[in-house]
Every structure is written in C-alpha cells, then in structure tokens.
Amino acid sequence: xxxxxxxxxxxxxxxxxxxxxxxxxxxxxxxxxxxxxxxxxxxxxxxxxxxx
Amino acid sequence: xxxxxxxxxxxxxxxxxxxxxxxxxxxxxxxxxxxxxxxxxxxxxxxxxxxxxxxxxxxxxxxxxxxxxxxxxxxxxxxxxxxxxxxxxxxxxxxxxxxxxxxxxxxxxxxxxxxxxxxxxxxxxxxxxxxxxxxxxxxxxxxxxxxxxxxxxxxxxxxxxxxxxxxxxxxxxxxxxxxxxxxxxxxxxxxxxxxxxxxxxxxxxxxxxxxxxxxxxxxxxxxxxxxxxxxxxxxxxxxxxxxxxxxxxxxxxxxxxxxxxxxxxxxxxxxxxxxxxxxxxxxxxxxxxxxxxxxxxxxxxxxxxxxxxxxxxxxxxxxxxxxxxxxxxxxxxxxxxxxxxxxxxxxxxxxxxxxxxxxxxxxxxxxxxxxxxxxxxxxxxxxxxxxxxxxxxxxxx
Numbered sequence: 001x002x003x004x005x006x007x008x009x010x011x012x013x014x015x016x017x018x019x020x021x022x023x024x025x026x027x028x029x030x031x032x033x034x035x036x037x038x039x040x041x042x043x044x045x046x047x048x049x050x051x052x
Numbered sequence: 053x054x055x056x057x058x059x060x061x062x063x064x065x066x067x068x069x070x071x072x073x074x075x076x077x078x079x080x081x082x083x084x085x086x087x088x089x090x091x092x093x094x095x096x097x098x099x100x101x102x103x104x105x106x107x108x109x110x111x112x113x114x115x116x117x118x119x120x121x122x123x124x125x126x127x128x129x130x131x132x133x134x135x136x137x138x139x140x141x142x143x144x145x146x147x148x149x150x151x152x153x154x155x156x157x158x159x160x161x162x163x164x165x166x167x168x169x170x171x172x173x174x175x176x177x178x179x180x181x182x183x184x185x186x187x188x189x190x191x192x193x194x195x196x197x198x199x200x201x202x203x204x205x206x207x208x209x210x211x212x213x214x215x216x217x218x219x220x221x222x223x224x225x226x227x228x229x230x231x232x233x234x235x236x237x238x239x240x241x242x243x244x245x246x247x248x249x250x251x252x253x254x255x256x257x258x259x260x261x262x263x264x265x266x267x268x269x270x271x272x273x274x275x276x277x278x279x280x281x282x283x284x285x286x287x288x289x290x291x292x293x294x295x296x297x298x299x300x301x302x303x304x305x306x307x308x309x310x311x312x313x314x315x316x317x318x319x320x321x322x323x324x325x326x327x328x329x330x331x332x333x334x335x336x337x338x339x340x341x342x343x344x345x346x347x348x349x350x351x352x353x354x355x356x357x358x359x360x361x362x363x364x365x366x367x368x369x370x371x372x373x374x375x376x377x378x379x380x381x382x383x384x385x386x387x388x389x390x391x392x393x394x395x396x397x398x399x400x401x402x403x404x405x406x407x408x409x410x411x412x413x414x415x416x417x418x419x420x421x422x423x424x425x426x427x428x429x430x431x432x433x434x435x436x437x438x439x440x441x442x443x444x445x446x447x448x449x
Contacts, residue, residue: 007383008252008253008256009200038195042195042200043158043193043196044256045259048255048256
C-alpha cells in the first residue's frame, strides 16, 4: 500500500502500521483516514501529506 | 525597573536579553538582542503565562516578586516547550507549591523530555478554558506554529491574545509597545523573524489565522513571547503574516554569491546593473560578508533569486553551498531563480546550483551563465544582458 510523507515534519504514514496512538488500525490506507486525522508527530492535517 | 502593567492586573514580567547576538545555536543573528516575555495575570486565581530562558531565572523571579509572591501562583501556562520560554520553569516551580502547569499533551511530553522533573500538569485542548475569577483563559492549540506543542492563550475579557512565538520579533528595547518604538525597526525585525523561523510553515499559519478569524475573537492586543507587544494596530502584524504565508512577493531580485578571486563578483555586479536598468528592485549580497539570516530576511518578499559561485573542486564554493542547503528547508513558493559563476577549466558550480534550485522547488527561469576566468568584453556585455533578461522575466511575471 502507498505510504505518505508529511511535508512539514517528514513523518511517513505506513498503512501497514496504521497509527495506533490515533486509533488507526494497521492496514488502513491513507485515503481511508478520517478527514480530521492529523500527523501524529507534528499535528499537520492530511492535506500536508504527499506520496512517499 | 518597574514591572510594567500591560492591562488592568496583567503585568509583563519578562526579561530583556540585551546582549545575545546568536540565537538557538548560530541559526539566527540577533543584532538587536531579544526579550523573553512572560505575563502575570492577577485575579482570584493567579496565572503566569510562560517563563523565560533558564540563565535568566533569578532575574525573572525578582520580576515576579515585584508584583506578587510566587507562592500565590495557581497556574503556569506553558504555551511552548522551547527552552527560551520554559528554561526557568523548574526554578519557578520550586517557589509555587500549588501551581499547576497547563499546556498541550505534546507540551507535557516535551517538558518532561527537557527537564525530567514531575509537574502537576493539566493537559488542555482547543476551546478549553480556565476561569481566574473575572478573567478567563481560553486555549487554542497551534501545532507547528512553530513546534508540535505550540499553543495560544486568549483572554476574552481583556481582548488579549498571547500567541507565544507567533508575531514575535528579536528586539531588545526598554519600550514594550509597538506605538513606542520606530515602526521601521519593528517591522524589519518582524520580517526577519518570520523569514527565518516561520517561512516553511505558511500553509499551517494561514489555516490557523483563518480558524481564529472565524471564531471572531475580539483582539485589541497581541502579546508575543519575544519583543514588542502589538496594541496600536494588532491587525497590521496579522495582515503581514497572511501576506507572507500566502508567499506574496514584490518584483525584487536578491543576488547571493560567493567568489574566490573576484570574477564571480564582477559578474554579479554587472548583472545587478542590468536588473536595475529594467526597473526591477535588486539587492546584492556576498555570502561571506553579509549575515545569512539577514539575507533570508531580504529574500522573503522577493520574487526572484540569482545565485552565483566560482567553481572549486568541480563544484560550488562551501559557504554558498551551505546557504543553498538551508534554502531547501525554507520551501519558498512562487519564486523564480537562475545561476551564474566563473570557472577555470571543467566548471561545475552552476550545474550544482541549478540542481539545488530545482530541489528547492524553485523554477529555473533562464539557463545559467558561466564565464571562464575573468569576463572579457563580450562576456561583460552578456552578464549585463543576463541581468536585463532576468529582470524582464521578473517584471512580466
């Protein structure tokens, strides 16, 4: 699955890992993240992410 | 010195760092020093908003004592983890047995990772409030303006926004307010601060300003954590931030170069003549003589950049290389650029410069100009025309 990188802090969202602290289960594609999901490292919104 | 009252029962209790000339390491040249601003709010409950840099803890505590016994402080608002605002916190806490520290979850984690001491910490989110009695504190999370932990504190009764590092300036002065200092100096320092600290975060800043504007919070004073407080016209700095965050520019060209024996400098001086003759505004900076953080200030409002270097070891010179590496991190948008430089045999500098320009996301709007050794009569003319052609592009776009 496609990884996405936060342009603000360089965090990479890996769908295989999800975002456990944000209650995102492993296997969740980036496109299926809720609209109000934010980067777990810096708090930037989804729109700050680009394909890694 | 008297501790200054900025609103009824709200005091500036910060310290002035008159002497600092290099801020956070050597990343920011503070030619006018700085201040670390903290605010004491007296009500049924007493709140201290932010603290100061650790080495100033004793002076800071004296300033607090001039207003109130620190033991009476109920809340210490930690808008930001960074040590220039939290360094004195462990010392202050020793004198405030009943004080709760208030901040975001990331602030709680960050303070622990700085000071490894236990604090009675209250985590707050956007919209949370604490009543002090007559005055209320409302919190607005502001992640990445400019750290993940950053937060603004707002007092509706006093129409006072305390946004920590946002809207600050590194400017040590005896005066506290924007209507008491020369506007040109104040804005010069505000531009430099935005350019060097906040430039890459424009999209986040724009969204946060829109979010706060939608809340329609009346604001008649913005009290940042560095420098001068905006009360004469707080809208001025907010509008300036909107313009910078939108990456709005003027038809101005900033030329930055590094030279070995003067040939690249000769080229740069010919190009700037060409630029000026097209009617475009221009500034010329030798990376080894101008201050890097002043150059970045100059670049914030400029539409276009020209970067020059002699070739050395088949590449560009080391100081312009370092400068261009830092430019990548600033992520300038809607800019154009070009490269130039002299060489002796194989060349290489202009290709290296163009590579970094492209990596920075800046459009290369005309092919580089390279000259062997010193420019001859024809090359002199080409350098001048190179500047004219680039100036014309800046004016047309």
